[in-house]
Amino acid sequence: MTETVPVLVPIPTEGPYSYAVPDDMDLAPGNLVQVPLGSRQVTGVVWDGGENAIDPKKLRFIVEKHQCLPLSDDMRRFIDWVAAYTLSPPGMVLRMVLRAPAAYQPETPIEGVVYTGAEVERLTKARAAVVELAKDGVAWTRSGLAHAAGVSTSVVKGLEKMGVLKAIQLPARPIHSPPDIDYKPVELTDDQKQALQHLEENMNQDEFSVTLLEGVTGSGKTEVYFEALTKCFREGRQALILLPEIALTASFLDRFEQRFGTRPGEWHSEISPKMREKVWRQIGSGELRVVAGARSSLYLPFKELGLIVVDEEHDLAYKQEDRVFYNARDMAVVRGQIGKMPVLLCSATPSIESRVNVNLGRYFHVKLENRFGDAQLPDLAIVDMRRDPPPRGRFLSPVLSQKITEVLDRKEQALLFLNRRGYAPLTLCRVCGHRFECNNCSAWLVEHRFRKQLQCHHCGEARPVPEHCPECGTLDHLVACGPGVERLAEEVLEAFPEARTIILSSDMAGGVKRMRAELEAIAKGEADIVIGTQLVAKGHHFPFMTLVGVVDADLGLANGDPRAAERTFQLLHQVTGRAGRSGGKSTGLLQSYQPEHPVIQAIAGGDHEGFYEREIESRRLASLPPFGRLAAIIVSGQDRREAESYAKSLRLCCPKNGEVRVLGPAEAPIHLVRSRYRFRLLIHAQRSFDLQNWMRGWFLTAPKPRGSVRVQIDVDPQSFV
Numbered sequence: 001m002t003e004t005v006p007v008l009v010p011i012p013t014e015g016p017y018s019y020a021v022p023d024d025m026d027l028a029p030g031n032l033v034q035v036p037l038g039s040r041q042v043t044g045v046v047w048d049g050g051e052n053a054i055d056p057k058k059l060r061f062i063v064e065k066h067q068c069l070p071l072s073d074d075m076r077r078f079i080d081w082v083a084a085y086t087l088s089p090p091g092m093v094l095r096m097v098l099r100a101p102a103a104y105q106p107e108t109p110i111e112g113v114v115y116t117g118a119e120v121e122r123l124t125k126a127r128a129a130v131v132e133l134a135k136d137g138v139a140w141t142r143s144g145l146a147h148a149a150g151v152s153t154s155v156v157k158g159l160e161k162m163g164v165l166k167a168i169q170l171p172a173r174p175i176h177s178p179p180d181i182d183y184k185p186v187e188l189t190d191d192q193k194q195a196l197q198h199l200e201e202n203m204n205q206d207e208f209s210v211t212l213l214e215g216v217t218g219s220g221k222t223e224v225y226f227e228a229l230t231k232c233f234r235e236g237r238q239a240l241i242l243l244p245e246i247a248l249t250a251s252f253l254d255r256f257e258q259r260f261g262t263r264p265g266e267w268h269s270e271i272s273p274k275m276r277e278k279v280w281r282q283i284g285s286g287e288l289r290v291v292a293g294a295r296s297s298l299y300l301p302f303k304e305l306g307l308i309v310v311d312e313e314h315d316l317a318y319k320q321e322d323r324v325f326y327n328a329r330d331m332a333v334v335r336g337q338i339g340k341m342p343v344l345l346c347s348a349t350p351s352i353e354s355r356v357n358v359n360l361g362r363y364f365h366v367k368l369e370n371r372f373g374d375a376q377l378p379d380l381a382i383v384d385m386r387r388d389p390p391p392r393g394r395f396l397s398p399v400l401s402q403k404i405t406e407v408l409d410r411k412e413q414a415l416l417f418l419n420r421r422g423y424a425p426l427t428l429c430r431v432c433g434h435r436f437e438c439n440n441c442s443a444w445l446v447e448h449r450f451r452k453q454l455q456c457h458h459c460g461e462a463r464p465v466p467e468h469c470p471e472c473g474t475l476d477h478l479v480a481c482g483p484g485v486e487r488l489a490e491e492v493l494e495a496f497p498e499a500r501t502i503i504l505s506s507d508m509a510g511g512v513k514r515m516r517a518e519l520e521a522i523a524k525g526e527a528d529i530v531i532g533t534q535l536v537a538k539g540h541h542f543p544f545m546t547l548v549g550v551v552d553a554d555l556g557l558a559n560g561d562p563r564a565a566e567r568t569f570q571l572l573h574q575v576t577g578r579a580g581r582s583g584g585k586s587t588g589l590l591q592s593y594q595p596e597h598p599v600i601q602a603i604a605g606g607d608h609e610g611f612y613e614r615e616i617e618s619r620r621l622a623s624l625p626p627f628g629r630l631a632a633i634i635v636s637g638q639d640r641r642e643a644e645s646y647a648k649s650l651r652l653c654c655p656k657n658g659e660v661r662v663l664g665p666a667e668a669p670i671h672l673v674r675s676r677y678r679f680r681l682l683i684h685a686q687r688s689f690d691l692q693n694w695m696r697g698w699f700l701t702a703p704k705p706r707g708s709v710r711v712q713i714d715v716d717p718q719s720f721v
Ligand code: ADP
Pocket: 186, 187, 188, 189, 192, 215, 216, 217, 218, 219, 220, 221, 222, 223, 224, 372, 541
């Protein structure tokens, strides 16, 4: 009898497949293996659990066992857990782990040279310089040695030919040396010391716990958790720091280096394959002690992880809505639980979920009430746009304009926040009223004037702005409706022609590099007025900023999303929190047409606790998350009728249960995306209900989707469009 093992492969199937083990191969769960799959080969992982009966004639042999470290028990349990919770195929979760193919092979050693002691023929100055350095017997790379000696590599190669140096294999060096906890500790304030002490009391390196570190913007949360990291490092454990935005990591890495004398490994979509390989390998071997990265870094195979920090834990960027729908904040807590380690959630505006978990005693709560040093939170005020409206066709009220003038006079910095990319959200023909709409999506095209394009923000389709209206043929016909950041910039340029203005929006040409450069320029005070989308709202430290004007504070309150109030509160609080971070008086102005709205009132009045109390109570009454559970099913297809009828048939076969309600299918608010018609079902259940189990049963009996129809499941949805 041939021995078989279950192997999980990174494709969307229900579970592992059985494979035959060659006689000379010794395997254990967690081993990475190369297996045939259809006509190709893939890397899979030997999994746990029993075997499926399989026709011996169909059984195929494992091709190769990779020599890299196996995936740990914890990691395999984590993968299974995420798959079960998100109702995703485990293979698709595994795919997020297997993101560095080169790292499964033995590492290619680096070629280096060492001194042999042989005599140098014709001792030139250049040769002498090289020998002088190499004499102590330390191995060098060729280019490193040449560079240090100030000569060209040909000199080094010449000496090698002569036998004075000889080639050797050097082990690859760690990307970063381990953090030095004594490198440059900061003197914490009394408040901060107290917070740190609480943290350390709560957090035991080998015990699962969750602590919410809540502190107003600029209170020194980062400084405090840096000190908490030292405990983890001292106990010989690795740490993971999750950050919501790549643009943030650059300044974060610098800050970390200032404190610990070395940089953390980086992990996000922008790093090179070579770096990806190194980080994956060295996190597994333990050479790399700390990683700062995007949500995907949760799936790195840490050797001895001892602490996970989730910075800006409320941030929507933690939610992945693609293939496996998951919230990295929640999965970080799960990983902490499986791996028995503390998890630290940080925010100035925690999610309602985390606050409720504090109230229920599941999470510890540590607070920082004051800003560091003499920095004060900005004075906030509402500009009632009904009383102080901007001039026709303009978006800045006289009140805000006046404040900007004052700030410019004082040579300080102002931020104008508008969460809308492009020139205008809607463009139409002045003569016939034709609206420019995307061909693939039910969405207006957004004019981008800098690029002279009309663009769809859902599928990215872009076309040049036409000279003539496609409907009535009128020349020079476009009218912009409403403001985007580009239009606001135009207004600012007209009103404050002398000011140095920077627009910060995720879609500006130049990508991440330019974004980082501009964030740096702003921090150095190289701009007077910053116009930005939500990108500027997050965690940045802008020491010269003393005014934040929110151009449209109402934006986002109107949509039917159950989290609209929470989101708006968080965003407005974060963005106004960019002002006054280095002392002195600062101001935040909220332009609003509904100044009496409770969210606007709570922000302006600084009534943080009041907001949380009311919002938590209203969630409780409606039994919305976290008091009830939600899941969404999105059915899409190229043919509208096909998609709709599948969604209806799904609804018809759902198992009856008094504890759960199914709403829909309804046409999605954005009913067409990338030429696919979309329908949504929403499932609402009691907190204690085993939603996943019920849904699993449902999908077992449901008809399989046919043709172009696709089904996506979103447990704990954050988006409802
Ligand atoms: P948060 O993460 O809460 O927004 P930060 O940790 O970024 O706050 O701190 C805000 C600013 O104050 C940073 O520039 C930080 O370096 C500085 N800061 C905070 N605490 C201290 C401290 N104890 N000593 C020196 N600087 C501090």
